[in-house]
Amino acid sequence: MSNENKSIHEFEVSLICEFFAHLERQGPGSAEITTKALSFIEGLGKEAKIADLGCGTGGQTMVLAQHTPGQITGIDLFPTFIDLFNKNAHQLKLEKRVKGIVGSMDQLPFQHEELDLIWSEGAIYNIGFERGLREWKEFLKPGGYVAVSEASWFTDERPQEIHDFWMDAYPGIDTIPNKMAQMQQAGYVPVASFILPVYCWTDFYSMHYKAQKVFLKNHAGDKAAEDFIANQRHEEKLYNKYKDFYGYAFYIGKKI
Ligand code: SAH
Numbered sequence: 001m002s003n004e005n006k007s008i009h010e011f012e013v014s015l016i017c018e019f020f021a022h023l024e025r026q027g028p029g030s031a032e033i034t035t036k037a038l039s040f041i042e043g044l045g046k047e048a049k050i051a052d053l054g055c056g057t058g059g060q061t062m063v064l065a066q067h068t069p070g071q072i073t074g075i076d077l078f079p080t081f082i083d084l085f086n087k088n089a090h091q092l093k094l095e096k097r098v099k100g101i102v103g104s105m106d107q108l109p110f111q112h113e114e115l116d117l118i119w120s121e122g123a124i125y126n127i128g129f130e131r132g133l134r135e136w137k138e139f140l141k142p143g144g145y146v147a148v149s150e151a152s153w154f155t156d157e158r159p160q161e162i163h164d165f166w167m168d169a170y171p172g173i174d175t176i177p178n179k180m181a182q183m184q185q186a187g188y189v190p191v192a193s194f195i196l197p198v199y200c201w202t203d204f205y206s207m208h209y210k211a212q213k214v215f216l217k218n219h220a221g222d223k224a225a226e227d228f229i230a231n232q233r234h235e236e237k238l239y240n241k242y243k244d245f246y247g248y249a250f251y252i253g254k255k256i
Contacts, residue, residue: 011228017080022211025059027122028200034063040192040252041145044068048116053105054123058085065098074100110139120148128172133186140255152249162242188253196248205236
């Protein structure tokens with residue numbers, strides 16, 4: 001397999017972490033999209049307990065905190081991201097309500113029915129959409145919400161090249177109606193779904209340009225680092241070519 005066609009999972013975790021730690025967000029999204037998804041969720045008061053799973057450095061968590069009065073726990077596997085997350089919370093004077101801890105989304109440190117809301121932007125794919133929804137439900141109060149963004153097909157059929165790319169990267173990608181059905185089957189009322197606009201991706205990739213330059217300078221002559229960036233650029237090229245066929249969609253569900 002050529003390096004540019006490698007899946008991101010085949011690169012060293014330390015390289016991935018170093019690159020993404022320099023970005024404000026680690027996946028496509030925006031403050032506007034986070035608040036739009038939040039607008040479908042009712043009843044979050046001061047006492048509300050919220051978890052942001054796969055929070056990264058907290059780009060979306062801080063937006064969430066600025067628009068809800070509750071307590072937010074961010075969880076991410078990577079300590080580097082959590083350090084930056086807690087620094088960001090501190091800088092924004094949110095540290096009393098927003099705390100990042102290192103942990104895994106498949107071993108959550110919460111009590112049965114403790115949470116009012118589980119948030120996860122561009123991260124549930126790490127354990128899979130269906131599995132994540134089923135396992136996380138246990139930690140939500142009845143009437144609690146889940147809100148996740150997830151790679152989705154926009155059409156029933158698509159060109160082979162992009163189909164093959166996703167079957168390798170994340171075979172769990174599916175159409176929006178199928179994802180909605182999965183959400184319902186997992187025991188949630190599918191409250192809303194919407195597609196993230198193209199600018200979320202173009203902004204994300206333009207953040208990459210600066211980070212790529214710095215990264216390549218710091219790793220001059222390092223083949224693995226160069227391959228990693230070539231892989232990122234290939235992914236962007238595919239997005240520009242096939243953006244009519246896939247992207248991220250937000251899914252908001254209510255546990256009953
Ligand atoms: N929500 C952030 C980050 C998305 S990138 C944003 O939208 O910007 C996916 C994140 O999931 C990364 O930060 C990665 O470190 C984290 N992650 C991967 N596997 C995980 C796991 N098992 N448990 C928790 N976080 C995980």
